[in-house]
Every structure is written in C-alpha cells, then in structure tokens.
Amino acid sequence: GLTRNFSSSTSLNAIKTVTIVGGGLMGSGIAQVAAQAGQNVTIIDINSDLLGKAQKSIQTNLTRVGKKLYKGDEAKINSFVQESFERIKVSTKLEDGADVDLIVEAIVEKLDVKQELFNKLDQISPAHTIFATNTSCISVNAIGSGIKRKDKYGGLHFFNPVPVMRLLEVIKCDSTSEETYQAMMEWGKSVGKTCITCKDTPGFVVNRLLGPYSAEAIRMLERGDASAEDIDIAMKLGAGYPMGPLELADFTGLDTKTFVLSNMFEKTGNPVFKPIPLLDKLVSEGKFGRKSGEGFYKYDK
Numbered sequence: 001g002l003t004r005n006f007s008s009s010t011s012l013n014a015i016k017t018v019t020i021v022g023g024g025l026m027g028s029g030i031a032q033v034a035a036q037a038g039q040n041v042t043i044i045d046i047n048s049d050l051l052g053k054a055q056k057s058i059q060t061n062l063t064r065v066g067k068k069l070y071k072g073d074e075a076k077i078n079s080f081v082q083e084s085f086e087r088i089k090v091s092t093k094l095e096d097g098a099d100v101d102l103i104v105e106a107i108v109e110k111l112d113v114k115q116e117l118f119n120k121l122d123q124i125s126p127a128h129t130i131f132a133t134n135t136s137c138i139s140v141n142a143i144g145s146g147i148k149r150k151d152k153y154g155g156l157h158f159f160n161p162v163p164v165m166r167l168l169e170v171i172k173c174d175s176t177s178e179e180t181y182q183a184m185m186e187w188g189k190s191v192g193k194t195c196i197t198c199k200d201t202p203g204f205v206v207n208r209l210l211g212p213y214s215a216e217a218i219r220m221l222e223r224g225d226a227s228a229e230d231i232d233i234a235m236k237l238g239a240g241y242p243m244g245p246l247e248l249a250d251f252t253g254l255d256t257k258t259f260v261l262s263n264m265f266e267k268t269g270n271p272v273f274k275p276i277p278l279l280d281k282l283v284s285e286g287k288f289g290r291k292s293g294e295g296f297y298k299y300d301k
Ligand code: NAI
Pocket: 021, 022, 023, 024, 025, 026, 027, 044, 045, 046, 047, 050, 105, 106, 107, 108, 109, 113, 117, 134, 135, 136, 137, 157, 158, 159, 160
C-alpha cells in the first residue's frame, strides 16, 4: 500500500522522455542508447543535414547491436531496429524538444553557446524538466550559471563511442538537488551505463587521470626512451590496458588531445599538462591520428 508507493517514489519519477540537443558524434550515440532502452527521444540540431546523418548512423549502429543481441533471428533483429528507430524524432526547432523529463546537451564545446542554449531552454521547458550537459572541458557550473532551476541541473559525461563505452560520469554540482542526482543516476543505469559520481572539477575523473598518463607516454617517445609500438605493448601486456596510450591517442584524435591538454593546463596549472613539442608538430603537419590516416602510426584510408 502506501509504504510501498513511498519507497518506490524514485521509479515513479523515472525519466521516460528525453531530448538530446546536438546530433553529432556524441548526441547521436546518446539518442541511440536511450531509444534502445525504450525511451522516446527527440534530437535537436541546428543543422538539418546533420540530423539526417545522425539518423543514418543510428540505424547502422542499431543493426549492429540487434545482430549481437538476436544472433541470426532476422525477425527479432528487424523489429528491434525498427522499434528503437521509431522512438527517435528529429527537429531543428528547440521548442519541439522542450517538454520532456530530461534534456541532455551535446552541442559545440563553447561556453557562451551552451549558456545561451540553457538560458533559452529554462524559459521554454516545464518546471520538472531536468537539464544536463555532456561537456568534457568546460565547468558544468559555468554552463548553467544563467538558469533558475539550478537544483534540476548537472552533468552527464558520456564516452566515445557512446553505445560501446560502459561508463557514465554523473556530475553533481553543489546546487544539484539529491532528487535530480538520483534521477540522473537512475537514468544512466536505464540506458545501460555504470554510473560514477563526481564533482565539477576539470576533467572529472577519467580525463584528469588519462591526461598525465598519455602526456608522459608521448614524452617518453619524444625522448627516445622506447618505440611507439613498445610503449603500447608495455601498457597492454604489463598493465592490462585494452589499448596502449599512443594508439588510444591516435584513435581519439591528436587535435582533440592537444585541445584537452591545453585546457587542463589552463585550468589546473599542473605542468604535466604543458604543451608537448612532438604532439604539436604532428598536429601542425595535419597528422591527427586514425581519422587523417597518420598520427603516431600510419593507417590505411
Ligand atoms: P559534434 O561536432 O560531432 O556535434 C555537435 C553538434 O551540435 C553538431 O551536429 C552541431 O550542428 C550541433 N550544434 C551546434 N550548436 C548547436 C546549437 N546551438 N543548437 C543545436 N545544435 C547545435 O561534437 P561532439 O563530439 O558530439 O561533442 C559534443 C559535446 O560532447 C561537446 O561538448 C564535447 O565536449 C562533448 N564530448 C565529446 C566527446 C568526444 O569524444 N567527442 C566525449 C565526451 C563529451
């Protein structure tokens, strides 16, 4: 009776409708995992071509997931893909995505653009809507500084590729209410992620630790202490990492790596994040890693 209702009150408030603003690399992945979990999703992007691209990539990825889940059962694969896909709507108008339980922002990494977006959403969304940013490098607090519903705001930091990476960093700001925090944790779990809780500090947990580690791997190569291949083999076989630091940097993109390191240096002042001449040289030569065909390694295009 009453006690049971009370104890399950968090599930009663469970997030069932979600809007993702920004349908790029991260936004399309976040939309996919939410749709797969049975939620109704709206993707908003200012660029309608990108919305079409997002839909295409989501369909391809859903097929891959469906094949894994329902090995060989074509009927089940097709209905999984179709049903998940049909839960996703797309629009270029923010208003079309305002009235939902949760809005996750995954637009360009620019403070003023993100602030402007949340300020507008704060005006047009109902009072119960929770807001979250997927920012990697900007202060979550700063992004939400102009909104009134600070208790209903926090960070949800996913990892690329979203459908594959199992971690979600849930960022609880000082102003995030316990109820909002619980709802974000519960939602993360519902989309298949393992959630960790962290404060609004530069790099949160993963990037704060990964930065110094990968920077030192690059410096090690720069000093000629060991070859790229041997550094990667060492960390895979000696430390149990699935990828070595240099192949991981090539995978993420060396331009992104440079950006993240300089941002962390600016925010923390920690010299481990200082510019690395070898990394800057590769980037200036257009060697961005896997996506450009060359980074620390060469790739077939
Ligand atoms: P992206 O460039 O692939 O996608 C951004 C999308 O946002 C584009 O489709 C763009 O048209 C759209 N957009 C820009 N301004 C907009 C606005 N005002 N309203 C609606 N849509 C708008 O970028 P990506 O890589 O998906 O990153 C998005 C966010 O996720 C950034 O904050 C980034 O720091 C964060 N992030 C990125 C990760 C990565 O590995 N790429 C990992 C974790 C977080």
